[in-house]
Amino acid sequence: MVERVYNFSAGPGTLPLEVLQQSAKDIVNFSNTGTGIIEMSHRSKEFMAVTEDAETLLRQTLKIPNNFKILFLQGGASSQFFMIPMNLLGGTKKATYLNTGTWAKKAIKEAKLFGDIDVAYSSEDVLFNNVPSNNQYQVNDYSEYLYFVSNNTIYGTQFAEFPDSEKMLISDMSSDILSRSIDFSKFGLIFAGAQKNMGPAGVTIVIIRDDLLDRTPPNTPTMLSYKTHADKGSMFNTPPCFGIYVVGEVLKWLKEKGGINAVATINRRKANLLYNAIDNSEYYRGHADSASRSLMNITFNLPTPALEEKFIKETSAINLKGLKGHRSIGGCRASIYNAFPEDGVKKLVDFMDTFKSDNPA
Numbered sequence: 001m002v003e004r005v006y007n008f009s010a011g012p013g014t015l016p017l018e019v020l021q022q023s024a025k026d027i028v029n030f031s032n033t034g035t036g037i038i039e040m041s042h043r044s045k046e047f048m049a050v051t052e053d054a055e056t057l058l059r060q061t062l063k064i065p066n067n068f069k070i071l072f073l074q075g076g077a078s079s080q081f082f083m084i085p086m087n088l089l090g091g092t093k094k095a096t097y098l099n100t101g102t103w104a105k106k107a108i109k110e111a112k113l114f115g116d117i118d119v120a121y122s123s124e125d126v127l128f129n130n131v132p133s134n135n136q137y138q139v140n141d142y143s144e145y146l147y148f149v150s151n152n153t154i155y156g157t158q159f160a161e162f163p164d165s166e167k168m169l170i171s172d173m174s175s176d177i178l179s180r181s182i183d184f185s186k187f188g189l190i191f192a193g194a195q196k197n198m199g200p201a202g203v204t205i206v207i208i209r210d211d212l213l214d215r216t217p218p219n220t221p222t223m224l225s226y227k228t229h230a231d232k233g234s235m236f237n238t239p240p241c242f243g244i245y246v247v248g249e250v251l252k253w254l255k256e257k258g259g260i261n262a263v264a265t266i267n268r269r270k271a272n273l274l275y276n277a278i279d280n281s282e283y284y285r286g287h288a289d290s291a292s293r294s295l296m297n298i299t300f301n302l303p304t305p306a307l308e309e310k311f312i313k314e315t316s317a318i319n320l321k322g323l324k325g326h327r328s329i330g331g332c333r334a335s336i337y338n339a340f341p342e343d344g345v346k347k348l349v350d351f352m353d354t355f356k357s358d359n360p361a
């Protein structure tokens with residue numbers, strides 16, 4: 001087998017090797033049925049069990065209360081940008097959003113199609129290098145919900161604490177779900193595309209409080225109503241079968257690793273290694289404000305764009321792949337999701353030290 005590289009890609013991101021190997025087997029012959037997992041009816045008892053197991057494991061892993069439904073949907077995380085206001089913005093038709101990056105901005109644009117959106121905070125003028133603390137914005141009294149992106153994949157910022165608000169919270173957790181625990185009592189809905197911390201692209205997980213299912217206006221297209229999918233256990237139509245299966249396998253892997261708290265500790269350790277390397281040099285400069293730093297995506301710059309290019313080329317040559325920053329901010333980005341090995345972070349930190357000595361500014 002070709003040597004496995006350290007894959008720092010922001011998403012689709014690295015998955016546990018064990019999960020890939022098991023998936024490869026199950027694609028050909030799932031559980032000795034003589035049928036591959038991607039050629040099996042979604043209504044077969046075998047596949048129904050796969051879905052139920054994935055759902056049960058997700059509920060256990062994140063301690064999701066029984067009054068929340070778990071949905072496996074298609075359309076990417078981006079479809080939630082409109083499904084949320086379309087389904088939930090009844091009543092006052094007002095909601096508050098925090099503009100902390102590209103994905104928040106896109107969600108705001110879609111929400112404006114359905115209601116009166118108050119953007120209570122924006123860090124756009126400083127290239128989204130921070131997320132606000134509670135005293136930096138006010139939530140409009142008439143808002144139905146407060147929407148925020150818990151981890152801003154592109155800019156490398158993350159809410160260390162979720163907003164403290166009387167309003168129900170709605171959050172895009174695409175790039176940090178399963179990396180820490182969540183107090184669901186504050187939330188109405190959480191969603192995440194699977195392709196960073198949970199599985200392959202193609203399945204989006206929505207966790208929604210069940211009383212919200214009745215808010216959907218009657219003229220909502222059937223496929224775009226949360227209730228449609230909730231009532232049919234995500235089997236109203238053909239669900240993203242392979243994605244659901246892999247999410248289940250990732251959840252089994254996570255359980256074996258000791259669950260959310262165990263990976264949260266490792267995640268912190270991995271991120272600290274990198275942030276220390278940044279903080280202990282003038283050469284590497286972190287993009288995010290210290291208080292807003294993400295444990296999942298670490299963004300940094302070198303003294304010049306030419307040095308950044310050289311750094312990315314040389315890291316790639318030693319199998320540290322995918323370190324180029326997003327085109328909107330440039331520089332470098334190390335995405336170190338749950339499945340990213342600690343040894344890969346150590347290798348990067350060692351290389352950073354060597355590169356700095358070999359290439360003075």
Ligand code: PMP
Pocket residue numbers: 011075076077078079103149151152153154172173174175193
């Ligand atoms: N939200 C966040 C935080 C993301 O990082 C991304 C994708 N990188 C998206 C939403 C969009 O996801 P999708 O491509 O599944 O629509």
